[in-house]
Amino acid sequence: MEELENHSWRIPQSYKPGMQVPGIVFADKILLEKMRSDRTLQQCVNVAHLPGIYKYSITLPDGHEGYGFPIGGVAAMDYDEGVISPGGVGYDINCGVRLLATSLAEGKVRPKLVELTNTIFHKVPCGLGSRRKDFRINLQDLDRLMEEGVSWLVEKDMGWKEDIEHCEERGQMKTANAAKVSATAKNRGATQVGTLGSGNHFLEIQRVDKIFNPSVAEAFGINEEGQVTVMIHCGSRGFGHQICSDYLRVMERAVHKYRINLPDRELACAPGKTREAEDYFQAMSCAVNYAFVNRQAITHHVRQSFEEVFKQPADTFGLNLVYDVAHNIAKVEEHEVNSHRKKVWIHRKGATRAFPPHNPDVPADYRSFGQPVIIPGSMGTGSWLLVGTSKAMQRSFGSTAHGAGRMMSRSEAKRRFWGGEVKEVLQKRGIVVRAASAVVLAEEADPAYKDVDRVVQVSDEIGIATRVAKLAPIAVVKG
Amino acid sequence: MLRRRMCLIPKRRFQFLEHTADIYIAAYGKTLEEAFENAALATFQSMTDTDRIAPQIEEELEVDGFDEKALLYNWIEALIIKFETTYRVYSEFEVTSLSRVGKNYHLCARIRGEKFDSAKHPPKVGIKAVTYHQMEIIRGSEYVTVKFILDI
Numbered sequence: 352m353e354e355l356e357n358h359s360w361r362i363p364q365s366y367k368p369g370m371q372v373p374g375i376v377f378a379d380k381i382l383l384e385k386m387r388s389d390r391t392l393q394q395c396v397n398v399a400h401l402p403g404i405y406k407y408s409i410t411l412p413d414g415h416e417g418y419g420f421p422i423g424g425v426a427a428m429d430y431d432e433g434v435i436s437p438g439g440v441g442y443d444i445n446c447g448v449r450l451l452a453t454s455l456a457e458g459k460v461r462p463k464l465v466e467l468t469n470t471i472f473h474k475v476p477c478g479l480g481s482r483r484k485d486f487r488i489n490l491q492d493l494d495r496l497m498e499e500g501v502s503w504l505v506e507k508d509m510g511w512k513e514d515i516e517h518c519e520e521r522g523q524m525k526t527a528n529a530a531k532v533s534a535t536a537k538n539r540g541a542t543q544v545g546t547l548g549s550g551n552h553f554l555e556i557q558r559v560d561k562i563f564n565p566s567v568a569e570a571f572g573i574n575e576e577g578q579v580t581v582m583i584h585c586g587s588r589g590f591g592h593q594i595c596s597d598y599l600r601v602m603e604r605a606v607h608k609y610r611i612n613l614p615d616r617e618l619a620c621a622p623g624k625t626r627e628a629e630d631y632f633q634a635m636s637c638a639v640n641y642a643f644v645n646r647q648a649i650t651h652h653v654r655q656s657f658e659e660v661f662k663q664p665a666d667t668f669g670l671n672l673v674y675d676v677a678h679n680i681a682k683v684e685e686h687e688v689n690s691h692r693k694k695v696w697i698h699r700k701g702a703t704r705a706f707p708p709h710n711p712d713v714p715a716d717y718r719s720f721g722q723p724v725i726i727p728g729s730m731g732t733g734s735w736l737l738v739g740t741s742k743a744m745q746r747s748f749g750s751t752a753h754g755a756g757r758m759m760s761r762s763e764a765k766r767r768f769w770g771g772e773v774k775e776v777l778q779k780r781g782i783v784v785r786a787a788s789a790v791v792l793a794e795e796a797d798p799a800y801k802d803v804d805r806v807v808q809v810s811d812e813i814g815i816a817t818r819v820a821k822l823a824p825i826a827v828v829k830g
Numbered sequence: 831m832l833r834r835r836m837c838l839i840p841k842r843r844f845q846f847l848e849h850t851a852d853i854y855i856a857a858y859g860k861t862l863e864e865a866f867e868n869a870a871l872a873t874f875q876s877m878t879d880t881d882r883i884a885p886q887i888e889e890e891l892e893v894d895g896f897d898e899k900a901l902l903y904n905w906i907e908a909l910i911i912k913f914e915t916t917y918r919v920y921s922e923f924e925v926t927s928l929s930r931v932g933k934n935y936h937l938c939a940r941i942r943g944e945k946f947d948s949a950k951h952p953p954k955v956g957i958k959a960v961t962y963h964q965m966e967i968i969r970g971s972e973y974v975t976v977k978f979i980l981d982i
Contacts (some may be wrong), residue, residue, distance in 0.1 A: 389850060416850065416979065418963045442959045442981050479877055479953035480917060480946055538915045549956035550982045589914045592981075596907060599962075616962055712868040757851045759957075790954040830956065 352376075358412075358809050362396055369614065370399040375407040376755065377747070378811050382412050385758055385801060389416040391423075391547030397614045397778035398426050402622070403433020405688045405695060409747055411702055412809040413756040413801065417441065419617030422701035425750045427686055428623070430694035434611070435628045437602060437635070439698030441679040442595045444635055445642035446552075447519075448725045449675035450736065450822075451650065452572040453579045453657075453668045457558045457825065460579050463660050468556065468783045468826040470656040475554060475649050477547035477830040478787025487650070488541050494529035496544070497590075497637035501647045509651040511672075516714050518675040519704060522643040526683075528633035533597050536571040536638035537633075540590025540641060549675075549791060549830030551566060552585040553730060554649065556783075560733060560823040567720045567738050567819050571673050580822055581670070582734055583649050583725045586679065591638035598631040623696060639680060646675055673736070674714075674723035676703055686748050697748055705739035705751040705816040713739070724816045729755045729800035730792075730829060731777045734822045735807045742814035752806050759799040768796045771775030783826040791830060844872035851978040853957075854964070858973055863925040865967075865974040866902065866937070868956040870909055870923040873960075874943075876980060877913070883921035884940030893937050900969050901928075901935040902976055906960040909941070919946045955982045 353361050355375075360383065362374035374395040378386060378662065386392055390416045398420055405427045414423035419438030429435055453460075460467065476483055496503050501522025505511050515522050547554060551748040559578045573580070587594075602619035605611075605627040611620065621627035650672065654665035661668065663771045677699070684697045706713050706722040713722045724737040732755075743749050759767075770789025773796045777784050786792045804821075811818045836890030844857040855872045868882045874880050893900030893908050913919060922941030959982045966977040 418961050418979075422851075431933060442961075451888075479948070479956045480913065481956070482917070535911055535915075539911065543914075549953075550958075587913075589958075593911070596959050760848045760850050761853065762846055764948065787948070788953045794955065 358813050364391065364399070367396055367611070370396065371404050372399050372407045374399050374410065376410045376414065377809060377813055377815070378412050378414070379805065382801070382805060382809065386410065386414050387675060391416050391421045393662055394419070394421040395424065395595060396719045397618060400614050401426065401428060401434055401436065401618060401620065402611060403429035403489045405429065405693065406431050407431070410745070411750070411752040411787050412806045413701065413754055415756045417700065419615055420700045423752060425748055426698045427695040427748045430623050430683060430696060433696055434616055434620035434622055435632060435681055436694045436698065437595050437598045437631060438617045438619060439700050440595070440635060440681045441700050442592045443586035443678045443679055444591035444595060444638035446679045447642060447675065447677040448523065448582060448584045448727050449646045449650065450673040450725050451581040451653065451670050452673050453581070453670050455579045455584055455668050457577045457579055460556070464556070464783050466501065466824055467656060467660045468785050468828065470660055471554060472576045472828050473784040474652040474656055475545065475547055475828065477828060479781035481546040481548060481830065482515045483545050486545055488544060489740070490537060493541055496534065496644050497640050498527045499523060500640035501643050504644050504647045509643045514647060514650070514672045517672040518643055522647065522675070524636035524639045526633055527636035528638060531630045531634040532594060532637050536593035536597065538705050539593050540588065541567040543588040543590065544645055545652060546645070547585050547586055547589060547649065547828070547830050549788065551795060553828050554828040555734070555824045556826040557582055557734065557822040557824050562820045563818040564738070567642045569722045570717060571736065571819065572671055572724050573673070573736065573820050582727060582822065584648050585645060585649070587638040587642035588645060590641045590801055594638045598634060599629050601631065630830050634765055635681060639677065639751045642674060674725060676723070676725055678703055685739055686744070699750055702750045703753045704749055705743040706737050706738070706749050707741040709808055722763045726752060726803065727754055728803035730795045730827055731780070731782055731797050731824055732803060735803065736814040736819045736822065737807065737810065738819050739816055740814055743816060745764050746813065747815045751810045755800040755803040755806060758800055758801050761794040764796055764799040765790065768793045777827065782824050784829070786829040788830065795829065843868040849979060854977070854982065856975055858975050861975055862974050863928050865976045866905055866925050866928065867923040868957045869882050869902065869906060869976050869978070871921070873906055873909055873957065873980065874920055877954055877957060880918055880921040882951050883943050885922040886944045887918065888896055888940055888942045891941055893938045894916050895935045896933065897933060899962065899965050901937055902965065902967065902978060903960055903962060905977065910957055910960065913946070917946050918943050919951055957982055
């Protein structure tokens with residue numbers, strides 16, 4: 352492995368026969384050490400074997416071992432000659448994050464914080480088997496939801512028109528085709544719209560801790576330190592998990608059919624122009640839309656909670672959507688490769704799109720600044736708002752990191768902490784905690800994760816997304 | 831020389847192995863059927879406390895797979911789907927047949943459990959999916975081990 356420049360490392364193509372391109376790792380020495388302790392770098396090398404991959408297989412500063420692809424990985428394959436792989440997206444399709452900005456200062460929220468957190472905890476089902484009894488969707492509506500995305504929910508008065516503009520893809524991948532989704536996936540999805548799920552998913556009420564880039568922050572609606580924000584981190588629930596699982600089976604057969612040689616069964620994929628690739632992409636797009644709608648529905652319940660607790664209409668407090676961005680997704684995009692524009696299948700697995708200023712896919716009101724990038728930290732630490740750059744287009748196909756990444760096993764975390772103690776420590780720091788499971792609280796304790804500040808610093812120093820503001824939790828709702 | 835006979839049968843029906851992000855299970859059995867039963871029990875043990883699940887409702891389940899690993903994957907996935915679509919949790923698993931039919935493997939099982947109630951069944955973590963990652967089916971001389979990872 353050779354060091355290229357600050358925080359950039361190359362795994363040469365000669366490292367292993369079969370590699371189509373080199374691997375590139377963005378990390379400082381400490382993050383790189385963590386990657387060496389599991390199979391992250393091996394998985395980066397494996398991805399470099401995939402047919403039609405361009406430039407390099409990328410591992411981002413938060414890279415850690417995943418299934419097939421590392422988490423914190425980006426790969427771009429030629430649209431015609433390359434492949435698309437469900438393993439390059441992951442089980443939780445469009446696991447992502449959205450940020451709402453209020454016009455309230457922390458001091459206004461503090462006196463009602465416990466009540467507000469309780470109300471949200473009550474209105475947004477979370478934890479094992481979370482489902483909604485009040486919002487069961489029939490199958491026709493579910494088809495519309497997965498094809499139309501956020502606008503379908505706005506039509507149902509569960510969102511504001513402006514919300515649509517501030518979602519990646521405007522909350523709808525038009526490639527969605529409900530006919531490509533199995534009945535099992537639809538059954539799993541029918542009761543889960545507007546639920547948080549469990550594991551590392553969370554909902555936080557936060558305060559703006561520090562502003563690093565005031566002009567960009569202001570454009571995004573972040574005006575001063577102490578301002579209250581709300582962050583929602585979740586994905587496509589059982590619906591997306593089932594679509595991934597269904598299409599891994601399809602791709603396993605495709606690998607035999609098209610005689611693709613793979614270093615790992617979980618890289619199963621299909622060539623871009625085939626029926627299998629097309630079907631997966633259309634079904635995946637449905638799960639992407641489902642996840643956007645899920646976060647939109649949760650937003651609706653958060654706004655209702657503010658109304659109930661503060662007894663005024665939600666828009667009195669702002670509660671505007673800053674942005675909603677995907678962390679697990681495959682897209683068709685155009686990127687510059689050796690001075691040519693190439694149409695590619697871009698895979699972002701545990702990676703955030705980070706488009707630069709003046710890009711047409713950035714919402715009009717943000718276009719002169721760049722796309723907002725939201726990177727959640729571990730429970731009780733801090734989260735980050737960044738902005739995309741033209742360097743990201745040159746170096747990482749318009750992508751950056753997505754989070755902290757675990758470094759301690761769940762069993763180890765449970766040996767070291769117990770839920771009650773974790774909650775107490777957070778409460779001592781003034782953070783209100785409501786959790787569906789004490790076990791999950793222990794497993795998700797902050798020391799089990801890498802330092803998100805370090806991940807963000809590396810991203811900032813390489814320039815693939817730069818810091819705008821740091822957000823600190825004042826209340827946590829946890830599955 | 832004193833030759834001690836190692837106890838090869840694990841005392842536990844399954845155990846959770848170390849894994850950074852997810853749940854890594856090793857389940858044991860005198861037969862492949864029993865190992866599959868214990869794999870199912872371990873799956874529900876990672877969601878809640880299976881001792882507290884009364885085996886009140888009995889259901890039958892059948893799955894296919896083109897090889898043994900695919901059969902294990904499909905068996906665990908079928909149970910995850912059961913939980914999410916019927917909202918039931920299970921504590922007893924009886925694999926009544928596991929055989930090769932032509933090119934495919936086929937499994938029939940009876941599973942017993944009850945409606946999930948978070949007041950009675952302390953919730954742990956939700957499972958997104960079973961994976962092929964580090965999946966192993968090891969036939970020892972005296973018992974079978976199956977290993978697999980649950981994505982959470």
